[in-house]
Amino acid sequence: MCSVARRTYSAAMTGSANEHDIARIDTARTDAPSHKLGDTFGGRFPANEGSGGPARDRTKPAGTDPIDAVDAPSSLSSLTRGASGTGAAGQESPDSPGAGTDLTKESESYTHGHHESVLRSHRRRTAANSAAFLLPHLLSDMTLLDVGCGPGTVTVDLAERLTQGSVVGVDASDDVLESARGLADAHGTKNITFEHANAYELPFEDDSFDVVFAHQLLQHLSDPVAALREMKRVAKPGGFVAVRDADYEAMTWYPESAELTEWNMLYHEVTHAYGFEPDAGRRLASWVRDAGFDPATIEPGASVWCYATPDDRTWWGGLWAERCTESNFAVQAKDSGLADDVALEQLAQGWREWAAAPDGWFAVLNGEVLARA
Numbered sequence: 177m178c179s180v181a182r183r184t185y186s187a188a189m190t191g192s193a194n195e196h197d198i199a200r201i202d203t204a205r206t207d208a209p210s211h212k213l214g215d216t217f218g219g220r221f222p223a224n225e226g227s228g229g230p231a232r233d234r235t236k237p238a239g240t241d242p243i244d245a246v247d248a249p250s251s252l253s254s255l256t257r258g259a260s261g262t263g264a265a266g267q268e269s270p271d272s273p274g275a276g277t278d279l280t281k282e283s284e285s286y287t288h289g290h291h292e293s294v295l296r297s298h299r300r301r302t303a304a305n306s307a308a309f310l311l312p313h314l315l316s317d318m319t320l321l322d323v324g325c326g327p328g329t330v331t332v333d334l335a336e337r338l339t340q341g342s343v344v345g346v347d348a349s350d351d352v353l354e355s356a357r358g359l360a361d362a363h364g365t366k367n368i369t370f371e372h373a374n375a376y377e378l379p380f381e382d383d384s385f386d387v388v389f390a391h392q393l394l395q396h397l398s399d400p401v402a403a404l405r406e407m408k409r410v411a412k413p414g415g416f417v418a419v420r421d422a423d424y425e426a427m428t429w430y431p432e433s434a435e436l437t438e439w440n441m442l443y444h445e446v447t448h449a450y451g452f453e454p455d456a457g458r459r460l461a462s463w464v465r466d467a468g469f470d471p472a473t474i475e476p477g478a479s480v481w482c483y484a485t486p487d488d489r490t491w492w493g494g495l496w497a498e499r500c501t502e503s504n505f506a507v508q509a510k511d512s513g514l515a516d517d518v519a520l521e522q523l524a525q526g527w528r529e530w531a532a533a534p535d536g537w538f539a540v541l542n543g544e545v546l547a548r549a
């Protein structure tokens with residue numbers, strides 16, 4: 177095992193600590209003290225390859241780790257790398273992230289999980305703030321599939337715009353689908369259904385939908401290109417495939433905060449450990465091209481969410497404070513040996529302080545791509 181630089185918080189560190197309060201030590205991963213945070217990266221975040229994620233023995237199927245007990249998509253048939261008809265088969269080297277994993281089990285490792293603090297984030301999403309790049313292309317009689325629809329706020333909003341058309345939302349989590357159905361019922365939205373499905377194996381015929389949309393999904397998949405091929409398969413020829421994902425390294429904030437910097441690094445480490453790409457936004461166009469879309473039809477772009485009002489800061493900082501200690505992210509950070517409760521609580525405190533800062537400002541850069549199937 178190679179020696180890596182470690183970053184450690186002092187147990188006595190207070191919430192007002194800055195970069196200088198963080199003791200940095202070089203030690204082997206195995207010598208790491210109990211409440212340290214993740215590796216440092218020499219100024220850059222590691223790409224998936226060789227990021228050294230300790231969480232999973234990648235020779236084991238994903239479903240064999242304790243964390244994988246969450247939200248098992250048990251109704252899906254077996255779809256393993258090397259056996260997929262979607263094009264994922266055999267394209268990964270044996271040591272690439274997630275190689276050898278059962279892709280039908282992959283959402284069990286979904287970094288955020290569906291803790292209330294996570295759903296609080298997703299429920300703020302609307303078609304206007306999350307799918308503006310798609311809206312000008314929608315016609316009222318179109319059929320639309322939303323892959324990884326989560327609690328369905330964007331999905332329901334889209335259905336209400338497709339007054340003569342229909343929408344299907346799919347997700348690998350039954351709990352979140354129940355929440356989405358409840359939302360549609362509460363809105364009285366009739367032209368929408370929700371189904372349990374895996375992005376790698378969509379239960380639809382070829383050429384089924386005018387629009388296939390996925391919002392903040394691809395960053396959570398170890399093989400986003402395979403999922404995009406599957407999205408292309410179920411889109412009608414000439415139909416739209418539209419994807420949008422955040423780019424964590426491009427997130428920026430004020431005032432400076434050692435804890436938020438550390439949170440962002442830890443987030444990269446945890447997601448890389450599980451074989452996912454948190455800097456998905458910048459990669460979407462490349463993934464779409466790799467999935468076989470005609471480059472002439474690919475329209476890449478970007479847009480931001482910005483949280484700077486007192487209400488937005490309370491909401492965004494509060495939910496991330498909670499996510500640092502309560503969500504699946506916290507479980508995975510601890511499960512992979514990258515942080516412990518003390519360190520996570522320090523990050524949560526950093527989020528609370530950012531939220532309370534009168535000049536607090538946070539921007540999330542989202543990559544987006546529209547392409548024709």
Ligand SMILES: C[S@@+](CC[C@H](N)C(=O)[O-])C[C@H]1O[C@@H](n2cnc3c(N)ncnc32)[C@H](O)[C@@H]1O
Pocket residue numbers: 282283286298299301306323324325326327328329330346347348349352373374375376390391392393396397
């Ligand atoms: C970040 S949430 C986005 C939810 C929604 N699109 C939104 O923007 O509010 C990602 C969603 O993808 C789902 N998911 C993760 N892996 C999946 C897979 N392999 N197939 C289908 N859904 C998956 C998760 O359960 C989760 O609800």
